[in-house]
Amino acid sequence: MTAAVRVGLSSGCDPKLTASELAALTLSLGGDVVDLRADKGHRWEEDGLPAVRAQGVGVAFVGLSLVLGDPRWDPETLHRSLSVPDVGVPVKVFAADGCNTSGRELTLRQLQALESLGVRPCAVLVETHHGYATIPELLDLCDVFGVRVLVDTMGLVRLVGGADEALRALPLLAPRTDAVQVKGFDWESPELSRHLALSACEKPTRHVLDALPRTATATVESKAGCLDRDVPLLRAWLGLS
Template sequence: MSVGIASTCFPRLKAQQLATRMHTLGATTTDLAVDRGQQWEVDDPSGALLADLGVEVLTVGLRIEIGSVSHTPESIERHAMSRAGKSIRVFASDDSTTATRRALVAEQLAAFGDSTVLIDTHQGHASDRTLLELTAEFDLGLVLDNEGLEFVTEDARRFVEQVSSSVRVLHLKGFDRVKGSLSTLNRSLVPADLVNLHHVLEPVDPSVPIVLQTRSTTVERDHRLLTHLQKLRA
């Protein structure tokens, strides 16, 4: 499978344009970010057109946080209804596994119906401890984001070893931390990033798909470098 390209990389392209651009770069898989003002939703809100154009939608990202009382099972069901059977990428709150939230989490997960729920390792949400407990208790898969790993754990390699069997998709990018905050600046990937990524991701099965998810302006170059990483991991 080729390295995918997330819709976040080309937020101003409508579905037909996105598919054409992806094929030009040799990508056939994507992650679609919903309700982020991206143009693919204008003419393809369900993602069906992209599928018809030869783009496999690996994951659909919804702005839902498992464990948060702000997202009731009823509201989740409404959001997930049009994504039935899909792999849905969501976040998790850091108190998802507390005694008072476990029942809520179970109800929230049930509201997704036959969709597969994957937790995004994104900064500002669940910590490494909570992610470990969630994957074990509820048998959930992870979308492992290298940017988020910088914030959710102090030992990325050890954490990846612990959750490797739960990783379903890798979201990778180049970035620099903004000192003293949870913010980052996306930048071009460089060869040194590949050395680090190869080490950190070594415990993950090489067949797990890679998706480039970046706001940098060097998508073609970044995609080429991640393709090289994929070959190193094969």
């Protein structure tokens, strides 16, 4: 990724911020986009997407609790159980281990339900996350159903079992990736690591960014308490400042 179209913050950095406060913070740090987590009590939902857009900040995606291929998410009840954002805003979901085998028919019906709500498969981003779909499953999900990938750096390392494996997976994921969430963490022991400053893991994080397409949005999701350093550093790594 020689450059990202948009760089900014996740609402997960500070769930207590309203949408307007998150947008203002993002702008103050040199960012121009946010990603938003729904259904988790984050305060941005009080004033919502219009408050973000009113400040000229874009929305990379809205994260939902939906798990593709998980029978607890009955497609018939999606209309009542999910807060789908405005048409045109991508949504981020998870995918269960087995979503392309035992859960394949369910996955299809879930995606059809989302499409009936105005979210086409190409606007569905599936997150790399420990305990969920494997890399081969994610690739198949993209190629068969037309969904896209959100690379969560820490989630990817934990999903594949190590830093080397994560870097080897990136060339496969890159053509299917529309967004990346970055955070500082111990790449050697991610399952035990707290969030760290991005500067603590520059080399592997830059490998990730270099491997991904320049069209991907890049947001910081961190509770390390150094967003004022993380966002400018991310911009610098991407050649934006």
